[in-house]
Amino acid sequence: MAVGTQERGALTHPDVTRLDDVNRDVLKALSKPGKGWWMLLGIAAAGIGLFLTAWGWQIYRGIGVSGLTSPVGWGVYITTFVFWVGIAHSGTLISAILFLFRAPWRQSIYRAAEAMTVFAVMTAGLFPLIHVGRLWHAYWLIPYPNSRFLWPNFKSPLVWDVFAVTTYFTVSAVFFYLGTIPDVAAARDRAIGFRKKLYTIMSLGWQGTDRQWHHFGKAYIFLAALATPLVLSVHSVVSWDFAMAIVPGWHATIFAPYFVAGAIFSGVAMVITLTVPMRKIFGLEAYLTTKHYDAMAKLCLFTSMIVFYAYLSEFFLAWYSGEEIERASFWNRLFGTYWWATWIMLVCNGFVPIMFWFKRVRHSIPALFVISIFVNIGMWFERYVIVVTSLSHEYEPFAWGIYRPSITEMSILIGSFCWFGFWFLLFTRLIPPIAIQELKEVLPPPMRKQKEAQS
Amino acid sequence: MSTGILASYEYLDSTVDAIENLKKAGFKEIKAYAPYPEHHIEHALGYGQSPVRVFTLVGALTGTASGFAFTTWTSTDWPLVVGGKPIVSIPAFVPIAFEMTVLFGALATVIGLFILSKLPNVKPAVVYDPEFTAGRYGVYIEADGSRLEEARKIMNAEEPIELREGAADA
Numbered sequence: 001m002a003v004g005t006q007e008r009g010a011l012t013h014p015d016v017t018r019l020d021d022v023n024r025d026v027l028k029a030l031s032k033p034g035k036g037w038w039m040l041l042g043i044a045a046a047g048i049g050l051f052l053t054a055w056g057w058q059i060y061r062g063i064g065v066s067g068l069t070s071p072v073g074w075g076v077y078i079t080t081f082v083f084w085v086g087i088a089h090s091g092t093l094i095s096a097i098l099f100l101f102r103a104p105w106r107q108s109i110y111r112a113a114e115a116m117t118v119f120a121v122m123t124a125g126l127f128p129l130i131h132v133g134r135l136w137h138a139y140w141l142i143p144y145p146n147s148r149f150l151w152p153n154f155k156s157p158l159v160w161d162v163f164a165v166t167t168y169f170t171v172s173a174v175f176f177y178l179g180t181i182p183d184v185a186a187a188r189d190r191a192i193g194f195r196k197k198l199y200t201i202m203s204l205g206w207q208g209t210d211r212q213w214h215h216f217g218k219a220y221i222f223l224a225a226l227a228t229p230l231v232l233s234v235h236s237v238v239s240w241d242f243a244m245a246i247v248p249g250w251h252a253t254i255f256a257p258y259f260v261a262g263a264i265f266s267g268v269a270m271v272i273t274l275t276v277p278m279r280k281i282f283g284l285e286a287y288l289t290t291k292h293y294d295a296m297a298k299l300c301l302f303t304s305m306i307v308f309y310a311y312l313s314e315f316f317l318a319w320y321s322g323e324e325i326e327r328a329s330f331w332n333r334l335f336g337t338y339w340w341a342t343w344i345m346l347v348c349n350g351f352v353p354i355m356f357w358f359k360r361v362r363h364s365i366p367a368l369f370v371i372s373i374f375v376n377i378g379m380w381f382e383r384y385v386i387v388v389t390s391l392s393h394e395y396e397p398f399a400w401g402i403y404r405p406s407i408t409e410m411s412i413l414i415g416s417f418c419w420f421g422f423w424f425l426l427f428t429r430l431i432p433p434i435a436i437q438e439l440k441e442v443l444p445p446p447m448r449k450q451k452e453a454q455s
Numbered sequence: 456m457s458t459g460i461l462a463s464y465e466y467l468d469s470t471v472d473a474i475e476n477l478k479k480a481g482f483k484e485i486k487a488y489a490p491y492p493e494h495h496i497e498h499a500l501g502y503g504q505s506p507v508r509v510f511t512l513v514g515a516l517t518g519t520a521s522g523f524a525f526t527t528w529t530s531t532d533w534p535l536v537v538g539g540k541p542i543v544s545i546p547a548f549v550p551i552a553f554e555m556t557v558l559f560g561a562l563a564t565v566i567g568l569f570i571l572s573k574l575p576n577v578k579p580a581v582v583y584d585p586e587f588t589a590g591r592y593g594v595y596i597e598a599d600g601s602r603l604e605e606a607r608k609i610m611n612a613e614e615p616i617e618l619r620e621g622a623a624d625a
Contacts, residue, residue: 019490019590143529151529155537160550167554171561178565181574182588186490189585204575208587210487210500212572217492218505219568223561226515230557237550436588440491446590448466448614 013108015286019440022287023186026434029282030187030195033429036281041425047418054411055130063133065408072391072403077131079383080413083266084124084420085165085238086259086379089231090267091117092172095179096227099220105295107438108287111183112278113271114176115431119423120270121169123416128162130412157240164237171230175223181206182216183432235263242386248329249390252317258310262379265303265349268296269375276369278428287434290363297362300375304353307382311350325395332393333385337402341381341389348378459597459622460606461582462615467495469613470592474499476609477596488584488593496592507567514563515556522552582621591616 016022058065068075091113098106129138141162143152152159185206188199206212239259242250272293279288318330333342352374355361362368393400405413427433464470470487474496477485487496526548534542569575587593596606603620610618 020586023589143525149533151532153535153537154526154530154551155540155544155547160554163551163554167558170558174561174565178568182491186588189588200577205577206574206588207583208488208490210489210496210502212574213489213492214497214502215505215507215568215572218507219564222507222511222564226511226557226561226564230554233550233553233557240550437491445467445493445495446465447468449468 013286013289013439013443016439016443019443019446022434022436022439022443023190025284025286026183026432026436026439027187027190029284029433030191030429034281037425037429041422044418044422044425047415048422050411051415051419054408054415058130058133058408058412059135065406067404067406067409069401069403071394071399071401072388074131074387074391075403076384076405076409076413077127079380079387080416081124081127081131082238082259082383082387083380084120084127084416085168086235086263086266086383087270088117088120088124088168088172088267089235089260089263090271091115091120092175092227092231093264093267094271095175096224096231099224100228103295104442105292107442108284108434109271109275109292109296110438111179111431111435112275112433113267114172114179115424115427115433116267116270116274117172118169118176119420119427120267121165121172122423123420125165125169126416126419128165157237157244160237161241164234168230168234171223171227175227178216178220178223179435179438180431182208182437183435186436187432232260235259242390247390247394248323248326249333249386249393252314254310254313254317258307258314261303261306261310262349262382265300265307266375266379268300268303269372269379272296272300272368272372273376274424276365276372278433279365282428282433284434287439290365293365293368294359294362297356297368300372301353301356304349304356304375308346308350311346329390329393333389336389336393338385338389338392341385345378345381345385348374349382352378458599458603458620459582459595460603460610461584461593461595461619461621462610462613463584463586463617463619464592464594464613464615465590467493467592469615470594471495471499473594473610473613473615476612477594477606480605480609482596482598482602482606484597486595486597488587488591488595490588490590490592493592505571507564507571510567510570511560511564514566515560517563518555518557518559519552521559522555523548525555526551582619584617584619597622 016025066075066077068077091110094106094113095110095117099110128141129135132138141152141159152162154160181203184199185203185208188196188203191199236256236259239255243252243255245251275288279285315330315334318326321327333339352371355367355371361371388403392403462473464473470489474485474487478499485500487500489496523545527543530542536542540547582595584591584593594610596603596610598606607618
């Protein structure tokens with residue numbers, strides 16, 4: 001039998017030699033958590049408490065406790081919604097698009113990235129519910145036969161968004177779960193007691209037979225092929241929530257690609273922010289190598305350039321169009337009330353990632369971590385600039401206004417990070433945080449004949 | 456319950472050789488275990504196209520059709536002119552139809568996978584090596600009497616780590 005070992009990209013993980021080493025190293029993350037983990041979980045739980053308190057207060061007192069008022073009817077809630085949907089995108093990019101392109105560095109990152117996607121969409125999905133104010137009417141978004149004989153307006157981008165985000169959540173959750181099945185089965189075969197029972201149910205009795213692998217592989221390719229256009233469509237639809245309106249600063253055809261690039265940019269940065277501590281705490285240095293971070297930094301740099309180009313072209317077109325109102329809107333962005341938000345956005349998204357041109361920066365994990373946090377902040381402010389400055393400065397000067405986020409809104413914003421972090425922390429202890437089976441695919445297979453030839 | 460024999464191998468080439476020799480000896484129902492999708496094993500067993508793709512296609516087309524049908528029907532059910540657009544304005548329904556295509560296609564793929572690979576299947580297998588999810592490969596043959604002895608001989612020739620008799624489920 002001739003099996004070529006050269007065809008396998010063994011060079012990505014030079015320190016991993018045996019297949020069962022992967023199980024040993026990755027499943028270690030599922031063992032008894034340390035003090036640090038419990039502390040982080042406690043902080044996250046406290047943040048969720050803050051989140052629920054603030055939201056409860058808003059439900060009790062009404063939407064007036066937020067800073068939302070005419071003319072700025074969309075504020076921190078919609079900003080944060082777009083932020084979290086954007087974060088979600090790179091997870092699907094890494095797990096589906098890079099899978100179809102056979103990128104050799106995705107295997108060890110994609111599980112964490114995909115988990116991030118699912119939890120980020122879960123977080124994002126809460127914000128429209130918070131934003132609508134009267135939560136108990138939120139089910140009106142869903143088309144169902146009702147006593148009023150009314151259906152949602154399918155010509156509205158907001159209804160498209162409901163469909164896009166729910167589809168995205170469902171498909172990414174299914175994709176994530178499916179990918180975990182063989183790895184949870186691996187955890188099951190090493191576990192005892194309660195975990196054994198839990199993993200037996202979660203892995204659906206997976207054994208890794210030829211028949212299972214055969215259909216699994218094909219199903220996974222088709223899901224990736226479906227998720228790829230989905231991820232591009234979701235943030236396009238989110239951008240149309242804005243672009244379809246005639247608000248100056250929103251009504252632009254560039255919005256869909258600009259939003260998709262921004263989403264991937266922020267998402268990759270978030271993957272770096274999350275995996276750097278994870279790698280350190282669980283000792284996964286042999287799996288998440290500088291090669292992986294180098295590739296992610298390049299992806300960050302590339303999307304940062306697209307995003308910065310979009311900023312410049314927006315400003316250029318506002319000037320070039322000769323539209324007085326459009327020009328005033330963009331002048332207001334740079335030098336108006338919210339100038340600081342615009343400049344944070346430009347510096348964090350356009351200038352800070354320039355550092356990624358240097359190999360030394362791309363290969364320095366602490367530098368990457370710090371820059372990724374700048375990008376996260378910058379991308380939140382990008383959405384803030386788009387949502388708030390545009391609405392505060394529309395057509396008629398008497399209808400201009402200033403929006404100030406209230407304490408309730410800021411508490412909910414902070415709480416959303418804790419809610420996201422809470423799920424991510426649980427994930428790292430419950431599901432193998434690195435895809436065991438996909439890693440084995442790129443390791444050289446054990447060969448008897450080769451071994452005999454060597455000895 | 457029928458009986459069979461399960462061999463665990465440490466090496467990929469031994470596994471593939473065992474499968475090929477078993478096939479030569481006329482064994483039909485060979486089951487192989489691997490810790491990851493191994494195309495050499497699939498190749499040795501002679502797999503063709505997986506019918507999962509039919510599920511995906513049918514699901515996706517159903518999604519497209521129902522996306523357009525639902526938006527059109529609800530718009531004509533209570534006709535309201537919105538934004539000066541026609542009552543049935545196909546371009547505005549494309550995003551809905553697209554999302555339904557992906558949703559139905561993805562869910563149909565998962566259903567197809569579950570049906571074809573007989574999941575979920577939580578009843579414990581009688582012979583199964585927990586090392587199959589770690590680093591070992593396995594070959595299982597359902598046979599009894601002299602055929603079982605013949606299979607044992609072929610499997611033994613490739614130096615398995617372990618040979619076990621018993622019954623593996625489906």
